[in-house]
Amino acid sequence: MPLKLRFISMILQLRRLVGAKVNTRHRLYLIPLVAVLLFFVNWPRSTTPPVVSIYEGEYPFNEDLLHSSAESAFTVISDKINNLKDEYANRSLKQKLFSFFDKDEKILKNWESSSLNDKCRWLVRGIYSSSAWNNFDITKNYKFETAYEKFQAVTERVRIYNYCFMNGNIDPVEVFDELNIPFADPYDFQSRMFMFLKKVNRNDKAYMYPLIKNVRNGDIIAKPRTKMSAKEYNANFMGHWKAEARGRGITLTVAPDDIKLLRSLFKVLEKLGNEYPVEVVHKGGEMTPKMEDLIRQYAEETNQEVYVINLSPILDPDFASQNIKSFKNKWFAAMFNTFEEAILLDVDVVLYASPEYFFELDGYKKTGLMLWKDREYTEVETSDRCASMAPYFEPSEEEHELLGTIQKYRLTGPDLETHNESEATTLNDFFNNKLATIIDSGVVLINKKQKLNALLLAAYYHMSKYFGGCTYGDKELFEIAALAAGEDYYVDPNKAGAIGPIGYHPPREKYYVCSAQMGHPDENNNLLWSNGGLKNCKLDSAEADFKKLPKYFKAKYGSLDTVKLYYKGRSEIQGFIVPDIVKQKWIQYPDCQHYLYCAFITDPPEDDNTGKLVRFSEEEMEKYNEIGRAWYAGTIY
Numbered sequence: 001m002p003l004k005l006r007f008i009s010m011i012l013q014l015r016r017l018v019g020a021k022v023n024t025r026h027r028l029y030l031i032p033l034v035a036v037l038l039f040f041v042n043w044p045r046s047t048t049p050p051v052v053s054i055y056e057g058e059y060p061f062n063e064d065l066l067h068s069s070a071e072s073a074f075t076v077i078s079d080k081i082n083n084l085k086d087e088y089a090n091r092s093l094k095q096k097l098f099s100f101f102d103k104d105e106k107i108l109k110n111w112e113s114s115s116l117n118d119k120c121r122w123l124v125r126g127i128y129s130s131s132a133w134n135n136f137d138i139t140k141n142y143k144f145e146t147a148y149e150k151f152q153a154v155t156e157r158v159r160i161y162n163y164c165f166m167n168g169n170i171d172p173v174e175v176f177d178e179l180n181i182p183f184a185d186p187y188d189f190q191s192r193m194f195m196f197l198k199k200v201n202r203n204d205k206a207y208m209y210p211l212i213k214n215v216r217n218g219d220i221i222a223k224p225r226t227k228m229s230a231k232e233y234n235a236n237f238m239g240h241w242k243a244e245a246r247g248r249g250i251t252l253t254v255a256p257d258d259i260k261l262l263r264s265l266f267k268v269l270e271k272l273g274n275e276y277p278v279e280v281v282h283k284g285g286e287m288t289p290k291m292e293d294l295i296r297q298y299a300e301e302t303n304q305e306v307y308v309i310n311l312s313p314i315l316d317p318d319f320a321s322q323n324i325k326s327f328k329n330k331w332f333a334a335m336f337n338t339f340e341e342a343i344l345l346d347v348d349v350v351l352y353a354s355p356e357y358f359f360e361l362d363g364y365k366k367t368g369l370m371l372w373k374d375r376e377y378t379e380v381e382t383s384d385r386c387a388s389m390a391p392y393f394e395p396s397e398e399e400h401e402l403l404g405t406i407q408k409y410r411l412t413g414p415d416l417e418t419h420n421e422s423e424a425t426t427l428n429d430f431f432n433n434k435l436a437t438i439i440d441s442g443v444v445l446i447n448k449k450q451k452l453n454a455l456l457l458a459a460y461y462h463m464s465k466y467f468g469g470c471t472y473g474d475k476e477l478f479e480i481a482a483l484a485a486g487e488d489y490y491v492d493p494n495k496a497g498a499i500g501p502i503g504y505h506p507p508r509e510k511y512y513v514c515s516a517q518m519g520h521p522d523e524n525n526n527l528l529w530s531n532g533g534l535k536n537c538k539l540d541s542a543e544a545d546f547k548k549l550p551k552y553f554k555a556k557y558g559s560l561d562t563v564k565l566y567y568k569g570r571s572e573i574q575g576f577i578v579p580d581i582v583k584q585k586w587i588q589y590p591d592c593q594h595y596l597y598c599a600f601i602t603d604p605p606e607d608d609n610t611g612k613l614v615r616f617s618e619e620e621m622e623k624y625n626e627i628g629r630a631w632y633a634g635t636i637y
Contacts, residue, residue: 059400059406060410060413060415062397062400063397064412064413065391065394065395065396065397065400066152066391066392066394066396066397067396067397067398068152068156068396068397068398068399069149069152069153071129071130071133071149071153072126072152072153072156072396072398073122073123073124073125073126073127073129073156073157073160074126074156074396074398074399074402074403075126075398076125076126076129077108077111077122077123077126077398077402078398078401078402080108081108081109081111084105084108084109103118104122107119107121107122108122111402116164116168116170117170117174117175119164119403120160120163120164120165120168120170120175121175121178121179123160123163123164124160124164124172124175124176124179124189125179125181127157127160128179128181128184133153133157133192134192134195135154135157135158135192135193135194135195135460136192136195137150137153137154138150138151138154138460138463138464138465139195139323139463139464139465140465141465142465144466147465147466148389148392148466151389151392151464151466151467152392152396154460155392155393155457155460155484156395156396156399157193158193158453158456158457158460158485159395159399159403159405159453159485159486161193161238161453162452162453162456162485163403165236165238165239166238166239166242166452166453167453169239169243171235171236172186172189172190172235172236173186173232173235173236176189185201185202186235186236187199187200187201187202187234187235190234190235190236190237190238194238194456195316195319196315196316196319196320196323196324196332196459197237197238197314197315197316198313198314198315198316198317199316200234202231202235203231204230204231204234205230206230206313207222207223207224207230207233207234208230208233208234208237208313208314209221209222209223209224209313209314210309210310210311210312210313210314210336211309211310211312211313212279212307212308212309212310212338213292213307213308213309213310214305214306214307215292215295215296215299215306215307215308216296216299216300216305216306222313224240224244225244226240226244228240237314238452238456241336242448242449242452243449244338245338245339245340245448245449246338246339246340247277247338247339247340247341248276248339248340248341248342248355248359249276249277249278249279249337249338249339249341249342249343250269250274250276250277250278250279250342250343250345250355251278251279251280251281251333251334251337251339251342251343251344251345252265252278252279252280252281252333252344252345252346252347253280253281253282253329253330253332253333254280254282254347255326255329255347256286256288256291258347258348259291259294259295260294260634260635261347261348261533261634262280262294262295262298262347263294263298263301263302263634263635264533264631264632264633264634264635265345265347265349265631265634266278266298266299266301266302266304266306266634267302267630267631267633267634268350268351268627268630268631268634269302269304269351269355270302270303270304270630271626271627271630272351272353272354272355272627273354274304274354274355275356276305276343276355276356277305277306277307278299278304278305278306278307279306279307279308279309279333279337279338279339280295280306280307280308280309281309281311281329281332281333281336281337282308282309282310282311282329283311283312283315283320283324283329283332284310284311284312284313284315284317284320285312285320285321287308287310292308295308307338309336309337309338311332311336314336315332323463326473327462327473327474328459328462328463328474330344330441330473330474331455331458331459331462331474332459334444334446334448334455335448335452335455335456335459337448339448340447340448340449341359341445341446341447341448342445342446342448343355343358343359343443343444343445344441344443344444344445344446345442345443346441346442346443346531348442348531348532348533348538349442349443349529349530349531350517350529350530350531350533350534350627350628350631351443351528351529351627352526352527352528352529352530352623352624352627353526353528353529358443358445358528359445361445363490363491363492364445364447364490366488366490367488367489367490368446368447368450368451368487368488368489369444369445369446369447369450369451369454369478369482369487369488369489369490370444370445370489370490370491370492371439371441371444371478371479371489371490371491371492372439372440372442372443372491372492372494372496372520372529373422373426373438373439373440373491373492373493373494373495373496374437374438374439374440374475374496374518375437375440375495375496375497375498375518375586375597376435376495376496376579376581376586377435377437377585377586377588377597378435378581378585378586379585379588380435380436380437381434381435381436382430382434382435382436382470383434383470384434385466385470386434386467386470387430387431387432387434389466389467389470390411390412390431391411391412393411393480393483393484394407394410394411394412394484395407395486405486406486407483407484407486408423408482408483408486408487408488408489409423409424409427409483411427411431411483416428416431416432417432421493422491422492422493423479423489423490423491426438426439426479426491427479427480427483430476430480436471436472437472437475437476438475438476438479439475439476439478439479439491440475440496440518440520440531441473441474441475441478442529442531443520443528443529444478450487451482451485451487451489453485453487454478454481454482454484454485454487454489455481456485457481457484457485458474458477458478458480458481458482461477461480461481461484462474462477479491492520492522493523494520494521494522494523495578495612496518496519496520496578497513497518497519497521497576497577497578497579497599497612497614498513498514498515498517498518498519498576498577498586498597498598498599499513499515499517499518499519499527499530499571499573499575499576500513500514500515500517500571500572500573500574500576501513501571501572501574502574502575502577502613502615505600508600509602510584510600510601510602510603511577511600511601511602511603511613512577512598512599512600512601513575513576513577513598513599514589514596514597514598515571515596515597515598516532516535516536516537516538516571516591516592516595516596516597517530517531517532517533517534517538517571518530518531518532518597519576521576521578521614525612525614527573527576527616527620527624532595533631534570534571534628534631534632535567535568535569535570535571535632535635536566536567536568536569536570536571536592537566537567537568537591537592537595537596538592538595539567539592539593539595540567540568541567541592541593542560542563542564542567543560543564544593545563545590545591545592545593546560546563548590549590552590556591567592570628570629570632571628572625572628573616573621573624573625573628574615574616574621575613575614575615575616576612576614577599577600577601577611577612577613577614578599578611578612579599579600579601579611580601580605580609580610580611582610583601583606583609583611584599584600584601584611586598586599587600599611601613
């Protein structure tokens with residue numbers, strides 16, 4: 001017989017004994033025993049999945065974690081637990097006896113063994129202990145100390161939401177029904193947690209759902225395939241959206257001025273034999289009928305299955321118009337594509353391997369999030385302010401104790417310097433060596449069901465008043481947010497190189513590649529992808545460049561017409577150079593609006609040179625340049 005059933009049987013027998021003709025003294029002995037048995041019958045049991053860490057033993061340096069702020073749910077809960085411990089010793093026997101029947105007190109006193117539902121009820125109650133809380137605070141201008149506390153609080157709340165309602169699959173409706181907090185319900189909770197979402201309430205009849213349009217046949221999907229009512233679905237939109245993610249595909253966002261680059265991208269996908277659907281995601285209000293018609297034409301020309309996803313039905317229009325701009329659009333393409341597994345692309349990326357090949361890369365398969373390094377350009381540094389925010393990405397001491405939150409690495413302490421994995425060295429370069437560029441996010445491989453919480457945090461960090469300017473666009477935020485979310489991820493250890501024609505510089509006695517394109521090879525020197533398109537200059541800026549520095553461009557090219565001709569030409573791929581930046585740093589030139597970078601190396605390299613010069617074989621050059629010709633054909637109308 002199960003333990004709980006045996007307890008129930010014993011209690012029923014004791015109740016019969018108490019009701020039998022026994023003297024008063026015996027009854028007094030039996031009452032505490034009944035109370036104890038009732039306590040064990042109702043003992044909450046944990047449904048929280050075990051925490052897995054790359055560390056052996058205890059989480060390192062946990063005594064050096066920051067404390068949570070006064071408005072933190074973890075502070076509220078920790079204080080109540082500590083107060084209970086202090087009060088219990090001073091209670092009378094009667095008070096101790098009746099405390100057995102206090103469910104909330106029992107949860108706090110036995111936090112580790114409490115159920116996920118009970119913990120989440122207390123966590124939400126703790127969040128609402130600050131009645132004015134709102135994650136929109138991360139976008140506001142506060143004094144430094146307050147700004148850091150707000151930043152920490154937002155990070156905590158997103159982790160709590162994931163712990164309870166996305167990974168935990170707890171129903172927020174049930175939580176709020178039990179809590180009965182005045183003026184608070186799942187819809188209020190959602191609007192404060194995700195300030196970018198459209199504000200809804202229990203009376204709304206329409207589902208929160210984007211408009212998903214097949215550009216080739218015009219079919220539109222405007223609501224989820226679910227038996228839930230709109231009221232139920234909308235109460236936990238993010239959790240339900242994550243749960244219904246399906247399949248593999250390619251996703252991106254594109255600015256109106258770059259729409260024609262999609263034709264080149266689709267031609268490359270056609271050349272590679274792509275069979276995955278492509279989703280172009282936009283926030284609404286910027287995709288004109290003309291743009292959509294161009295996308296349809298490109299899709300039909302290259303036989304690609306393409307969808308346009310309009311997010312206006314799920315986004316708050318004021319927030320979207322004021323805050324979702326430029327690179328920030330990329331987070332919404334990452335979060336609100338329909339795929340479980342996605343290749344997130346910049347529109348000017350060129351792939352040299354099939355999309356299917358990317359999904360089979362070991363780093364992605366092991367972790368669900370794969371990133372590549374940026375070029376090792378050391379001339380631009382982050383500010384001291386950015387590096388000083390490192391402790392606020394980590395869990396507080398209270399969060400670690402209550403939820404067991406851990407991360408792949410500690411940003412504070414000596415931990416990063418003791419690891420040589422690329423995930424550790426890139427973080428060390430950003431936070432300790434203050435290098436501004438560590439990740440090239442032109443291609444990101446994402447398992448959205450595993451990493452949606454990391455994408456959410458990245459979007460918040462990009463919108464942060466105090467950290468948003470610490471990175472150039474979205475790039476480094478993929479790694480930093482994955483770390484802060486407590487997720488595993490993989491940064492390819494191979495360094496980025498300059499791809500293109502290989503030249504020789506007699507005064508330097510070195511070989512060089514000067515290119516507007518950055519290439520990403522694998523460990524066998526196969527080229528996987530590059531960014532910046534495949535024109536010699538990614539921007540049509542010949543006249544502006546010539547006007548700004550006429551002496552430089554006359555000396556180098558001779559005339560403006562020659563500059564224009566060169567800028568529009570196709571880059572011929574002969575090989576790549578990854579420089580040893582200790583021996584020879586990357587050099588940035590004013591060509592192409594300063595997007596031209598040169599990498600240098602001797603051939604053969606010195607014994608202690610860690611750089612690399614790779615000349616492709618005739619067969620390899622033909623393969624890569626055939627893809628290049630397909631890309632370039634997309635620019636010709």
